[in-house]
Amino acid sequence: MTTDKKNLLHFFQRPTEPCFMPKGTENVALQLPREFFTDKYKPSSATLSQRFGDGATSLPIRNIAIPNLSLPMELPYNAQFSLFVPKHRKMAGKLIDVFMNMRNVEDLMSICAYCQMRINPYMFNYCLSVAILHREDTKGLNIPTFAETFPDKFMDPKVFRKAREVANVVPKDIRFPVVIPQNYTASDAEPEQRVAYFREDIGINLHHWHWHLVYPFTAADRSIVNKDRRGELFYYMHQQIVARYTVERWCNGLSKAEPFRNFRQPINEGYFPKLDSQVASRAWPPRFAGTALRDLDRAVDLIRADINELETSRDRFLEAIRDMAIVMPNGSKMPLDEETGIDVLGNLMEASIISRNPGYYGDLHNMGHVFISYSHDPDNRNLEQFGVMGDSSTAMRDPIFYRWHAYVDEIFQQYKNKLPPYPKNKLDYPGVRVMSVGVRAPRGNNVFSTQWEQSTMELGRGLDFTPRESVLARFTHLQHDEFEYQIEVNNTTGRGIMGTVRIFLGPVQDEQGRRLPFDEQRRLMIELDKFTTPLSAGSNTVTRKSSDSAVTIPYERTFRDQSRRTGDPGSAEAAEFDFCGCGWPHHMLLPKGTESGYPVVLFAMVSDWSQDQITQELVGSCNDAASYCGIRDRKYPDRRHMGYPFDRPADSNVGSISDFLTPNMNVQQCTIRFTNATRVRGQSK
Numbered sequence: 001m002t003t004d005k006k007n008l009l010h011f012f013q014r015p016t017e018p019c020f021m022p023k024g025t026e027n028v029a030l031q032l033p034r035e036f037f038t039d040k041y042k043p044s045s046a047t048l049s050q051r052f053g054d055g056a057t058s059l060p061i062r063n064i065a066i067p068n069l070s071l072p073m074e075l076p077y078n079a080q081f082s083l084f085v086p087k088h089r090k091m092a093g094k095l096i097d098v099f100m101n102m103r104n105v106e107d108l109m110s111i112c113a114y115c116q117m118r119i120n121p122y123m124f125n126y127c128l129s130v131a132i133l134h135r136e137d138t139k140g141l142n143i144p145t146f147a148e149t150f151p152d153k154f155m156d157p158k159v160f161r162k163a164r165e166v167a168n169v170v171p172k173d174i175r176f177p178v179v180i181p182q183n184y185t186a187s188d189a190e191p192e193q194r195v196a197y198f199r200e201d202i203g204i205n206l207h208h209w210h211w212h213l214v215y216p217f218t219a220a221d222r223s224i225v226n227k228d229r230r231g232e233l234f235y236y237m238h239q240q241i242v243a244r245y246t247v248e249r250w251c252n253g254l255s256k257a258e259p260f261r262n263f264r265q266p267i268n269e270g271y272f273p274k275l276d277s278q279v280a281s282r283a284w285p286p287r288f289a290g291t292a293l294r295d296l297d298r299a300v301d302l303i304r305a306d307i308n309e310l311e312t313s314r315d316r317f318l319e320a321i322r323d324m325a326i327v328m329p330n331g332s333k334m335p336l337d338e339e340t341g342i343d344v345l346g347n348l349m350e351a352s353i354i355s356r357n358p359g360y361y362g363d364l365h366n367m368g369h370v371f372i373s374y375s376h377d378p379d380n381r382n383l384e385q386f387g388v389m390g391d392s393s394t395a396m397r398d399p400i401f402y403r404w405h406a407y408v409d410e411i412f413q414q415y416k417n418k419l420p421p422y423p424k425n426k427l428d429y430p431g432v433r434v435m436s437v438g439v440r441a442p443r444g445n446n447v448f449s450t451q452w453e454q455s456t457m458e459l460g461r462g463l464d465f466t467p468r469e470s471v472l473a474r475f476t477h478l479q480h481d482e483f484e485y486q487i488e489v490n491n492t493t494g495r496g497i498m499g500t501v502r503i504f505l506g507p508v509q510d511e512q513g514r515r516l517p518f519d520e521q522r523r524l525m526i527e528l529d530k531f532t533t534p535l536s537a538g539s540n541t542v543t544r545k546s547s548d549s550a551v552t553i554p555y556e557r558t559f560r561d562q563s564r565r566t567g568d569p570g571s572a573e574a575a576e577f578d579f580c581g582c583g584w585p586h587h588m589l590l591p592k593g594t595e596s597g598y599p600v601v602l603f604a605m606v607s608d609w610s611q612d613q614i615t616q617e618l619v620g621s622c623n624d625a626a627s628y629c630g631i632r633d634r635k636y637p638d639r640r641h642m643g644y645p646f647d648r649p650a651d652s653n654v655g656s657i658s659d660f661l662t663p664n665m666n667v668q669q670c671t672i673r674f675t676n677a678t679r680v681r682g683q684s685k
Contacts, residue, residue, distance in 0.1 A: 005105045012144045019116040022056045029056035033063035038117050064110045081122035082390040084369040087302040093218035099131035153393045154202045155180045157276035163471045177474035185274045192399045194252040203558045203585025209393035210582045217352045226354045228635040231346025236642035237628045239409050243524045245402045247591045250511045259407035266292040269399040285384045293371045294378040313362035321415045429608045429664040431493035437604035438668045441483035446670040452678040453479035480590045487542040491535040498609035503529040522646040551627045553583030583625025593672025605665040
């Protein structure tokens, strides 16, 4: 029987191999009904079943009536798939609905077995992942990371040639990991290459892909899309990425990314991704420096769009912010109020099915990605597919991603700037005083330390038509030494209370050493952690390990090989291995810093938990990276606006962060010191 939901994970093994071939370490072979074989394999179905069934664990697949799959099958098997392309979103929405409507796990296995050889592998993987995350009978099932299943989207293609050589030639017991070169997409002559370690980090790109997996654009069941404060989370997650990237650039002597405001101005930055698609069997196209956006006329993708449509959509957003109201489909005006306005704007900008008026406000964010991703071949005359900006798992590699999102954030900030500053009673916590904040770290108090680290990940799951054995790849990424926050808090209320501790880190100067005015600094404050703590009457010392951050997920959750997971999903045996891939990678918690020490300010605030709390029952173990990802199927676990207290302008008399502080806040000047050395993960330092 195929009722065990763990069997669904076989579809994430070697995704372009037919599903009747043995899968996983258990060597499982799906026994398909003859009708499920494609025309290519149907004449040999009996022979194939016998050939691959010998010596394998047989898993019978039940024959079921196949629903209409004509729409999702319109995407060619060997094409790229993009959530930003409207036609592709419709196809994916239909397939998600098909998977969600299967009566039980056995029927879901059957439809997946039928689809696996017919549906584009990228779209199949995405839609099945969304269904597993949202079906009641598959919750708790841990989906392998996209980098395991499709490693071609994350690394130099030369790695796969070496990996196949190793798998076929070198005995398993003496294999060494294949090394992924660092910063292989350009030379040092390209200034943007100084931050390639950030843009091309595997964990960062996995985070962006997984966020869009948790928050899909479309589905027949609106509850899958219509999650609590989704639009605000879209704004905040991307705002934090832009802030992090700005600080990263300043650490490397680069100016901040200029917002891409003028859609007709050539893009100065080129990008040559050096990636090959194993599904589409072609290299990802580059974008040359000086490329300008042009009107799109790509019949194959059902895209015909003019740049002036993008400009019209932008102008309508700016008009809505000017009027502090949006136009509804019936022509009425809906105010953008202080509480929900950012959520409404975020949903309009992302243009999911919960947008209040997509017909009027259009698809600005997604079509920006689309125009840029097709700028090298806007009319399909060269039969080129989209560039990396067209794929949520690769978009963050391109420098233009940050210029585009800097402009999207600029639009959101225009709304935020029209809100009144927080009054003192919305910032202060009467009776609570933060006496000091600091960090204890290996290099000394208030000194953060960073360096390079080499780690390994499993490639065998994604290498089709190779020996069924483990293949490891070693990659280099930024890493920091762990540290501990120490916050001294005095509670003068005379009773025990609860507080919410909010920790941010921000730059104090730009790349030229000029001190930042507070209004610019506040928009670049990076959230490091948020947690609740009891405060007894009198003095309290609050400590917190950096590894417990509510923003990040640990390395083990970002990269761990799921095939090593023991126990059934949800069981006590498996609890330590429970996985939720949405969260900023912990190894990128801190900016790189500089060898001389990059100056930053550490901010801590204790707010009133009774005003912050959201009363709800938490389920599962994926509740520890909520700041960027929320909590699956629950409300966002903080009543305050995301980014509070820095999400609004301060009073005009506030010129520095010290002017902004209330008694329940404090700051500490710190430095981030980078050492240009590389350590191997797991080895002693």
